[in-house]
Amino acid sequence: MRATEIDFRHELISLGGVVERNVYLVRRYIWWDVAFFLWTVANTLTIVFIAKGIEAGGGTIDVNRVTTQLLIGAVIWAYLGIIFEVLTETVAWERWEGTIEYTFMAPLSRPVHLFGMGLFAIVFGLIRAGLLFTVVAFFFDLNMPDAHFVAAFVVLVVASVSFIGIGMMTAVLPLISPEKGTQLGFIAQGMLLVVSGVYYSVDVLPQWMQWLATISPATYALDGIRDAIIGGDGLTQMGDEIWPLVVIGAVSIPLGLWVFSLGERYAKRHGKLKRSG
Amino acid sequence: MDTHARTAPTQLPSADLTTAVEVVDLRKVFLRRDKRAGRFSRRRRPVPAIKGLTFSIARGECVAILGQNGSGKSTLVRLLSTLLLHDGGSAHVFGHDVFRESRAVRRLVNRVSVEASFFKKMSASENLSYAARFYGMAAGETKDRIPEILGRVGFPVERRSEPMEALSRGMQQKVALARALLTSPVLLLLDEPTTGLDPRSKREVQDFIREIRGSHDSTVLLCTHDLDEAEALADRVGILDRGELLALEPADVLRERFGGGTLEDAFFAATGRSFEEETPEEDEDREVFA
Ligand SMILES: Nc1ncnc2c1ncn2[C@@H]1O[C@H](COP(=O)(O)OP(=O)(O)OP(=O)(O)O)[C@@H](O)[C@H]1O
Numbered sequence A: 001m002r003a004t005e006i007d008f009r010h011e012l013i014s015l016g017g018v019v020e021r022n023v024y025l026v027r028r029y030i031w032w033d034v035a036f037f038l039w040t041v042a043n044t045l046t047i048v049f050i051a052k053g054i055e056a057g058g059g060t061i062d063v064n065r066v067t068t069q070l071l072i073g074a075v076i077w078a079y080l081g082i083i084f085e086v087l088t089e090t091v092a093w094e095r096w097e098g099t100i101e102y103t104f105m106a107p108l109s110r111p112v113h114l115f116g117m118g119l120f121a122i123v124f125g126l127i128r129a130g131l132l133f134t135v136v137a138f139f140f141d142l143n144m145p146d147a148h149f150v151a152a153f154v155v156l157v158v159a160s161v162s163f164i165g166i167g168m169m170t171a172v173l174p175l176i177s178p179e180k181g182t183q184l185g186f187i188a189q190g191m192l193l194v195v196s197g198v199y200y201s202v203d204v205l206p207q208w209m210q211w212l213a214t215i216s217p218a219t220y221a222l223d224g225i226r227d228a229i230i231g232g233d234g235l236t237q238m239g240d241e242i243w244p245l246v247v248i249g250a251v252s253i254p255l256g257l258w259v260f261s262l263g264e265r266y267a268k269r270h271g272k273l274k275r276s277g
Numbered sequence B: 001m002d003t004h005a006r007t008a009p010t011q012l013p014s015a016d017l018t019t020a021v022e023v024v025d026l027r028k029v030f031l032r033r034d035k036r037a038g039r040f041s042r043r044r045r046p047v048p049a050i051k052g053l054t055f056s057i058a059r060g061e062c063v064a065i066l067g068q069n070g071s072g073k074s075t076l077v078r079l080l081s082t083l084l085l086h087d088g089g090s091a092h093v094f095g096h097d098v099f100r101e102s103r104a105v106r107r108l109v110n111r112v113s114v115e116a117s118f119f120k121k122m123s124a125s126e127n128l129s130y131a132a133r134f135y136g137m138a139a140g141e142t143k144d145r146i147p148e149i150l151g152r153v154g155f156p157v158e159r160r161s162e163p164m165e166a167l168s169r170g171m172q173q174k175v176a177l178a179r180a181l182l183t184s185p186v187l188l189l190l191d192e193p194t195t196g197l198d199p200r201s202k203r204e205v206q207d208f209i210r211e212i213r214g215s216h217d218s219t220v221l222l223c224t225h226d227l228d229e230a231e232a233l234a235d236r237v238g239i240l241d242r243g244e245l246l247a248l249e250p251a252d253v254l255r256e257r258f259g260g261g262t263l264e265d266a267f268f269a270a271t272g273r274s275f276e277e278e279t280p281e282e283d284e285d286r287e288v289f290a
């Protein structure tokens, strides 16, 4: 085998190793994940009930439609939460366990390491989002006669590439501040969603926020998924969402890797990879 | 695939195969919050941890570095394992520049430190499996090798599926040794591998270090507080004091040069202080960095 082939094989094995480790962790912490899922369901319900609440208060809305719209928003919120959480754990969890130095001194290239985390985050997040959507949709007995789930799924997967890029930038925060870095990741999630119109159309936002919405991948993800599930648009009609997502993804991944490498350099210069005492 | 491709031989530059580690005027400075500048000041003060170290280790040699708390042992190990960036000088491992060709160096080096550091809910085999993947070892390769290597370090193999947190510190440390050996490193960095172990576990770990020196083509850098350990395992013993290497010689030469008594006397003579003694000023200065 030629040297480049061997290298490529090593990268693939390493990528598998990152995913493998996360699978072990899920297996060991499965009951916590179940509990956390229940919390997410409760949280989602509090939001999705708003539609019925408005109707009961005398408002005239299409309850089925608004409920579905709120559900989509809440599911995306939860999905992004998982993506950022998993990526932030790249550093935060390992640092807590003390394994980070062993991972960072291994011949595992950082892009492969981060892609591995991203890949796991997407698969885990999608399974969880699908479950959440199904559970809550049944709970409200929602009917979505025109829904195009495949198109919605594809848009979410394409958007995930950009989410991973942004997640890489938040992953670096615990390298700089072990105590507060993780919380800053939540700020990124909140900011991203507020400007992207999680539960509402971006048209209702002030102008400057609408400008931010155009560069946020979540805007296109939410739009596309609503069009597919409520509007019944198929894959062929998703061009307006998919193209911007591809462009944003192509920028955010290299940017994310670059930001992470800056953080890693900083940590290695100042001895922040590990903090004991 | 030729499994040896992963480890040293193909990647060693042909120039100098006899030198494993070559360190020249290596320096590392940390910035520390200046306490004298007041509690809320953000002013930082540079604290040199490694002050111009120069030494080399021959291939197959075992060198022990003795030093008190805060003398810079772990900093040296971290620099050599690409976990810290240096502030001057150079370091080469088998001809590869540690700071410029860190990828190549990482394939050649592994390390055991004071704390075992594992995912505590995961089992020994799970911890070893994923770690081996990072070195390019596929599942087929590790399936038999993990139990085998655990057995060799004296770990009760039937307990390899228990979570790490259920294991004693001595056993965890053996798993840490197994993790390092699994990747067949040509340079093994041991940072106080036996600190905190009971005498029996300590003996077992030391015996094992001796064994791998015999059976593998491994070069060992052993940092320790334990004078007997240094004397028993190492070909040469170095004394690191506040970031400076005061001597690096075979134990008997060292003993002789500094007055012929024990290694402890030699340490005293070399540093002007006893091995345990620490000045209060340093104590106040020091944070705990294992
Ligand atoms: N990450 C860090 N940030 C700031 N200062 C550090 C850091 N790591 C080490 N130091 C400082 O550098 C000096 C050397 O520390 P080092 O940990 O290398 O000593 P050591 O010989 O390993 O000590 P010990 O026997 O306690 O493990 C100490 O003054 C320590 O406080």
Ligand SMILES: [Mg+2]
Pocket (backbone or CB within 6 Å): B073, B074, B075, B191, B289, B290
């Ligand atoms: Mg130390």
